[in-house]
Amino acid sequence: MDINLARQTLLDAGIKLVNEGLVARTWGNISCRIDENSFLITPSGRSYDQLTLDDFVLVQIEDLSYPAGIKPSSEKGVHAEVYKNRPEVTAVIHTHQMNASTCAASRKDVPATDQEFKKILGDVVRCAGYGLPGTKKLKLATSKALGDSNAALMANHGAVCVGKTMDEAFLVAKTLEKKCEEFIFSEFANISGIKTNKIKNIHDFYILKKKRGKK
């Protein structure tokens, strides 16, 4: 992708990411592949609404090197690993979206339940093993969990969503959130016997069980 087009794509995507509730403030990160050797990524710790076209950082896939100046996201290694293993991918989004994060906190794989899930996400969304943010352990675990699907959960952290375009990666993230919500209600029904789509029922169940002393 042309680097100037990539800068504009990332600027727009950052705002969209916040507006769609997939991240808040400085969390998460987005990147675009430039060529087979490099990608452009959001800077570390900056609010999306304050970014300019010049704030994105060009990172080399092979050794994670970048020009002096603005530091890239500390999760650049996760992005690099995806680009290395998946030549068709040109956009990667790392989100902290709510329902996916809940599933990631449970370290559960989310299986496909319908054709929409299979078509957009794959047969299963696997949960990667836990690694501290920014570490090699997290990078390798996430890449392994992603495999050839379009999304993976990152244990106790969030999710990574990929696509052939930025729009496709966004569709993956939105679909993942919807499917994780369905998974939560479905699992809740299995455990509690309560069929519901209201969060309040889950909260009431939690209060009841915890007050009775269930750990």
Added chain:
Amino acid sequence: MTNTDFINEIEKYMSKNILSQKNPIASIKNEDKILITSESFASDKSLAEINLISGEILSGVPNKEYKLHLEIYKKRPKESAILHSALEATTTCSIVGKTVYPMLDDMAQIVGPSAKTACIKTKTHQGCVKNILKKMKGRQAALISENGAICCASNLDDASVVAIVLEKGCKTAVESFAIGGGKKINDLECRLMHFVYTLKYSKQNEKNR
């Protein structure tokens, strides 16, 4: 921050349910004074001003919680803003009354290694304040038994982030319980992440330019 700016921010937080609609409680420190919502803020948007050193009420009728805010500012000089969160999952966890441990990295980073619940059923007001301060030690928030959470930071925006991240942490604790239970993050790793975040990452928005 002017009084008008502060009122606008409070209304914004009320619209997002971070603060209670009926009894919003928020304060900011400005040199040797604190500005806090009044008892009647929900109806008349009034504020009260208090001398931080003497505790003297300089104007208005402060919310009953003002002595707690005064003590937090005195004992934790780095804090300049306090919000009393009334968010849904935070309130659920405060009703349960048990410590919420981080199941997500961002809670460990921003709130701290856990959110403890402070019981406020002690006989004296001073006892309550002491208990809340104890539960907040090394953390940016504490759950208040059956009454949401106290969240603090060096500015109002950061205090709102503490409230939002605590809510996310509580929501994860509640909803992962419904799907068989979440996995807590190791305590040492939580402390490490909180330390690194406080020392380095939280300053990146200003520094990394």
